[in-house]
Amino acid sequence: MMINYNHSVVVFLLLSLGIFKLGLCTENQSQKNNVTVKCIQSEREALVSFKTGVIDFPGKLSSWVGEDCCKWKGVECDNESSHVTKLNLSNPAGRHRHYEYDRNDDNYPIPSDHSTLDPSTPRYNTLPKCEYCRNAGMPRKTYSRGSNVKAFVAASFSRDVKTSVKASFSGEVNKSLSGEISPYLGNLSSLTHLDVEGNYNLFTKNLDWLSSLSSLEYLYMGGVKINHTKADWLHAINMLPSLLELSLCSCQLEHLPSSLNFLNFTSLHVLDLSYNSFKTSIPQWLFNLTNLTKLDLTSSNQGGKILDSFGRLGSLKYLYLGVNHFYGSIPASIGNLSSLKELDLSYNEMNGTILESFGQLSKLVNLYLLENSWEGVITEVQLMNLKSLEEFMLTSKSQSLVFNVTENWVPPFSLKSLHLESCRIIGPKFPKWLQVQSKLTYVTLRNVGIEGTIPEEWISTISSQLTHLDLSNNQIEGNLPQQLVFPNVTKLFLQNNSFSGPIPSNISDLMPSLQYLDLSENHLYDLAENNLSGGIPDCFNNLIALVDHNTFGYEPIENYTEKAFIVTKGRAYEYDRTLQLVTCIDLSGNSLTGGIPIQITSLTRLGMLNLSMNHLNGSIPENIGNMRWLETLDLSNNRILGSIPGSLSFLTSLVHLNLSFNNLSGRIPSGNQLQTLIDATIYKGNPSLCGSPLPTKCPGDEASDGPSITGVDDKQGGDDYERIWFYASIGLGFGVGFWSVCGTLLLKKSWRHCYFRFCDDIKDRIALLIALRVVHLKRKFGLEKN
Numbered sequence: 001m002m003i004n005y006n007h008s009v010v011v012f013l014l015l016s017l018g019i020f021k022l023g024l025c026t027e028n029q030s031q032k033n034n035v036t037v038k039c040i041q042s043e044r045e046a047l048v049s050f051k052t053g054v055i056d057f058p059g060k061l062s063s064w065v066g067e068d069c070c071k072w073k074g075v076e077c078d079n080e081s082s083h084v085t086k087l088n089l090s091n092p093a094g095r096h097r098h099y100e101y102d103r104n105d106d107n108y109p110i111p112s113d114h115s116t117l118d119p120s121t122p123r124y125n126t127l128p129k130c131e132y133c134r135n136a137g138m139p140r141k142t143y144s145r146g147s148n149v150k151a152f153v154a155a156s157f158s159r160d161v162k163t164s165v166k167a168s169f170s171g172e173v174n175k176s177l178s179g180e181i182s183p184y185l186g187n188l189s190s191l192t193h194l195d196v197e198g199n200y201n202l203f204t205k206n207l208d209w210l211s212s213l214s215s216l217e218y219l220y221m222g223g224v225k226i227n228h229t230k231a232d233w234l235h236a237i238n239m240l241p242s243l244l245e246l247s248l249c250s251c252q253l254e255h256l257p258s259s260l261n262f263l264n265f266t267s268l269h270v271l272d273l274s275y276n277s278f279k280t281s282i283p284q285w286l287f288n289l290t291n292l293t294k295l296d297l298t299s300s301n302q303g304g305k306i307l308d309s310f311g312r313l314g315s316l317k318y319l320y321l322g323v324n325h326f327y328g329s330i331p332a333s334i335g336n337l338s339s340l341k342e343l344d345l346s347y348n349e350m351n352g353t354i355l356e357s358f359g360q361l362s363k364l365v366n367l368y369l370l371e372n373s374w375e376g377v378i379t380e381v382q383l384m385n386l387k388s389l390e391e392f393m394l395t396s397k398s399q400s401l402v403f404n405v406t407e408n409w410v411p412p413f414s415l416k417s418l419h420l421e422s423c424r425i426i427g428p429k430f431p432k433w434l435q436v437q438s439k440l441t442y443v444t445l446r447n448v449g450i451e452g453t454i455p456e457e458w459i460s461t462i463s464s465q466l467t468h469l470d471l472s473n474n475q476i477e478g479n480l481p482q483q484l485v486f487p488n489v490t491k492l493f494l495q496n497n498s499f500s501g502p503i504p505s506n507i508s509d510l511m512p513s514l515q516y517l518d519l520s521e522n523h524l525y526d527l528a529e530n531n532l533s534g535g536i537p538d539c540f541n542n543l544i545a546l547v548d549h550n551t552f553g554y555e556p557i558e559n560y561t562e563k564a565f566i567v568t569k570g571r572a573y574e575y576d577r578t579l580q581l582v583t584c585i586d587l588s589g590n591s592l593t594g595g596i597p598i599q600i601t602s603l604t605r606l607g608m609l610n611l612s613m614n615h616l617n618g619s620i621p622e623n624i625g626n627m628r629w630l631e632t633l634d635l636s637n638n639r640i641l642g643s644i645p646g647s648l649s650f651l652t653s654l655v656h657l658n659l660s661f662n663n664l665s666g667r668i669p670s671g672n673q674l675q676t677l678i679d680a681t682i683y684k685g686n687p688s689l690c691g692s693p694l695p696t697k698c699p700g701d702e703a704s705d706g707p708s709i710t711g712v713d714d715k716q717g718g719d720d721y722e723r724i725w726f727y728a729s730i731g732l733g734f735g736v737g738f739w740s741v742c743g744t745l746l747l748k749k750s751w752r753h754c755y756f757r758f759c760d761d762i763k764d765r766i767a768l769l770i771a772l773r774v775v776h777l778k779r780k781f782g783l784e785k786n
């Protein structure tokens with residue numbers, strides 16, 4: 001999901017722009033030809049040279065024919081002097097950058113396209129749409145700091161990401177010019193605007209040709225590779241005294257010269273050097289650019305303590321320092337930035353305090369302090385004057401940041417988005433300063449030590465506007481409000497609290513927009529005994545499609561911790577362990593009816609299937625033997641009919657089987673692994689079953705004894721407990737993951753859409769995890785079956 005744009009919209013935009021321009025050109029064509037612009041020949045040649053030097057696959061330059069270059073698309077001339085003043089060949093598709101940082105939680109803020117200068121665009125995509133479900137449940141991603149967009153994208157290792165990169169790539173390639181920028185562009189001596197941003201396949205050996213463009217005011221080259229190996233790119237830029245906006249984002253620059261004798265471009269308003277892996281730190285001359293309103297140094301490999309000098313940039317409205325290695329405290333001088341509207345320090349190593357001077361930022365609207373190791377105490381002093389604040393996002397690592405404001409303090413701000421995570425909010429249980437926030441649409445208060453009940457008044461105030469509510473990992477107690485109407489909530493995370501009582505049965509009516517729901521780890525009525533009814537959805541199909549693909553060979557997934565119950569062999573175990581593997585379906589102890597979907601048998605890599613204690617009828621799918629990795633199959637305590645398919649004996653990995661208490665009939669198949677499952681209780685309670693290991697002989701059988709395999713029992717029993725534990729630990733994740741999605745699916749059919757996307761994602765994980773699992777299994781038990 002690195003880059004998300006809609007081709008058709010882009011095409012449509014281009015088309016409509018084209019038509020518009022065409023309209024202008026033809027309307028008064030004769031008049032225009034007669035009176036106005038005539039292209040200057042030397043400038044035409046410079047443009048022709050540019051066209052010759054690039055591969056114009058998208059046909060962006062197809063209008064570049066004829067004598068009058070002023071009529072060419074992307075070119076604008078001065079109507080008096082006829083000089084070319086603007087050249088705009090930007091690639092809007094490539095311009096859109098959606099970065100995703102390294103959190104696997106799908107509810108985590110994602111920085112959205114911030115290459116746009118439109119301050120109304122939210123920087124963090126706090127409300128990912130369904131498309132973003134693609135990353136639901138994906139493993140933690142890595143990002144490489146200070147790299148350009150593509151490198152960044154490539155470094156995100158998961159195959160899921162690569163797929164989407166490919167998609168976005170083709171979009172870029174299709175719309176991107178490629179090749180070298182002709183240095184003859186330097187002949188366009190009156191150029192004020194030059195915009196080639198988003199053409200990731202363009203490059204230039206150096207920027208020397210820019211030096212002669214002394215009227216240049218706007219220079220956008222984001223994404224263009226600048227091959228300069230040394231610092232001289234800056235010397236070219238320093239010949240442009242009129243420059244107002246400069247973007248060299250993701251240009252593969254490495255050198256940011258520390259000294260400069262004379263600063264020519266002091267009028268600069270916008271400086272974007274983000275996504276370059278600079279080998280040098282922020283130079284002092286940058287702080288002489290006192291007219292800067294926007295400074296973007298996101299992911300530019302900067303570190304150290306944040307320089308006090310930022311306080312000199314008194315005109316700054318937007319300051320982006322995210323995804324770097326800054327540490328220490330926010331310097332007091334930040335308080336001088338009286339125009340600051342947006343500050344991003346997310347994804348750094350900030351381990352100091354947020355000083356009181358912060359409270360002076362009365363114009364601050366968006367504050368992003370995610371993923372640092374903040375320390376200290378925030379009192380009302382830091383918040384007192386933040387009267388414009390609308391979006392406040394802060395996550396820490398160790399709860400060493402404390403919010404301790406006086407009990408009845410009413411803040412001057414009215415937030416729309418609030419994300420506080422892993423810090424500590426000192427209460428009274430649910431502090432007043434939070435309860436008075438009545439404009440909230442996005443709320444995450446996760447792992448912040450909140451206790452008590454949810455203030456119903458607050459919730460009902462914001463319930464109609466709320467789209468995202470995450471109060472997980474606190475000590476919130478009480479029943480879930482039974483008449484809670486959240487018409488617009490798509491994500492509701494209340495897991496890991498002390499909620500009790502029933503889950504409202506009409507939850508899908510109360511929250512018609514809901515796509516994600518996690519209520520696990522409460523005292524609610526959440527897992528293998530949920531009183532779910534209805535049939536098993538045959539949503540397995542999607543899940544399966546790729547399960548059997550051998551898509552191994554990507555980097556190992558980091559562990560994640562889950563805690564869950566599992567019911568194996570009729571006993572409930574609770575496990576709390578780091579899980580690596582998710583290959584289990586546990587829907588036991590519900591009120592499921594109907595048959596076992598045949599599709600489930602295409603889940604060929606499933607390790608455990610527990611459908612016990614339901615009301616399932618129908619027969620065991622004939623081709624159950626396809627599930628050749630199945631180690632645990634528990635269908636006990638249902639109403640399953642018919643004979644046991646002979647293919648069951650193909651399940652060579654099967655270690656635990658329980659078919660007891662059903663209506664199965666006929667002969668128990670034998671052979672292979674089934675020979676080792678000699679415990680007759682696993683077939684018990686099926687009056688019409690016959691054959692070994694049951695004492696009941698089948699009609700026509702001789703009175704001979706079944707095979708006696710006594711030794712096996714001991715061997716198997718010895719590590720039985722450990723074995724179950726192992727299976728459980730490897731399997732539970734899927735039980736849980738499956739639950740949060742498939743469970744909702746059972747509750748509400750219209751959620752399928754998202755579910756399918758989820759399935760799409762999880763498939764890779766399953767394939768990989770199963771590969772790991774098999775390896776582990778073999779190591780641990782020496783089960784070399786073939």
Ligand SMILES: *[C@@H]1O[C@H](CO)[C@@H](O)[C@H](O)[C@H]1NC(C)=O
Nearest residue numbers: 023026027028029030031032
């Ligand atoms: C041509 O331009 C004149 C003014 O220069 C304008 O009044 C007229 O509407 C234009 N012609 C058409 C067909 O729009």
Ligand SMILES: *[C@@H]1O[C@H](CO)[C@@H](O)[C@H](O)[C@H]1NC(C)=O
Nearest residue numbers: 028029030031032033034035
């Ligand atoms: C110039 O424009 C007039 C009408 O505006 C037209 O009659 C004339 O033919 C044009 N001349 C040329 C050389 O195009």
Ligand SMILES: *[C@@H]1O[C@H](CO)[C@@H](O)[C@H](O)[C@H]1NC(C)=O
Nearest residue numbers: 036037076077078079080081
């Ligand atoms: C040049 O064109 C612009 C708009 O197209 C117009 O506003 C401006 O007055 C023109 N300048 C002259 C000198 O004709």
Ligand SMILES: *[C@@H]1O[C@H](CO)[C@@H](O)[C@H](O)[C@H]1NC(C)=O
Nearest residue numbers: 088090092193194195218220
């Ligand atoms: C170039 O055109 C795009 C629209 O295609 C626009 O968004 C951008 O601002 C223009 N660039 C400059 C420097 O004016």
Ligand SMILES: *[C@@H]1O[C@H](CO)[C@@H](O)[C@H](O)[C@H]1NC(C)=O
Nearest residue numbers: 202203204205225226227228
């Ligand atoms: C500049 O970079 C491009 C793209 O990486 C490469 O194809 C080209 O050979 C490089 N040119 C020089 C002179 O290094």
Ligand SMILES: *[C@@H]1O[C@H](CO)[C@@H](O)[C@H](O)[C@H]1NC(C)=O
Nearest residue numbers: 211214238239240241262264
């Ligand atoms: C500043 O820009 C002007 C105009 O391009 C140029 O002549 C001059 O050399 C530049 N100064 C420096 C120190 O680069």
Ligand SMILES: *[C@@H]1O[C@H](CO)[C@@H](O)[C@H](O)[C@H]1NC(C)=O
Nearest residue numbers: 259260261262263285287288
């Ligand atoms: C930056 O400003 C300081 C004075 O504030 C001045 O001494 C220094 O020379 C300037 N640096 C550059 C590169 O212009």
Ligand SMILES: *[C@@H]1O[C@H](CO)[C@@H](O)[C@H](O)[C@H]1NC(C)=O
Nearest residue numbers: 265266267268290291292315
């Ligand atoms: C900075 O901006 C102010 C007002 O916007 C202007 O007067 C001043 O000339 C600018 N400074 C530079 C160096 O351009």
Ligand SMILES: *[C@@H]1O[C@H](CO)[C@@H](O)[C@H](O)[C@H]1NC(C)=O
Nearest residue numbers: 326327328349350351352375
């Ligand atoms: C903050 O991190 C820096 C760099 O890792 C370290 O030198 C410093 O001691 C840390 N400060 C605190 C207060 O932990």
Ligand SMILES: *[C@@H]1O[C@H](CO)[C@@H](O)[C@H](O)[C@H]1NC(C)=O
Nearest residue numbers: 377379402403404405406426
């Ligand atoms: C919170 O602030 C109050 C008053 O300043 C103080 O008495 C109390 O100890 C603080 N609590 C914590 C946990 O810091």
Ligand SMILES: *[C@@H]1O[C@H](CO)[C@@H](O)[C@H](O)[C@H]1NC(C)=O
Nearest residue numbers: 441464465466467487488489
């Ligand atoms: C909430 O959803 C309703 C329709 O269900 C819509 O009319 C309303 O505008 C939404 N409110 C917000 C704040 O999005």
Ligand SMILES: *[C@@H]1O[C@H](CO)[C@@H](O)[C@H](O)[C@H]1NC(C)=O
Nearest residue numbers: 557558559560577578579580
């Ligand atoms: C994952 O868990 C295994 C087993 O507990 C452990 O050896 C490994 O180091 C963990 N990996 C990570 C990245 O934490």
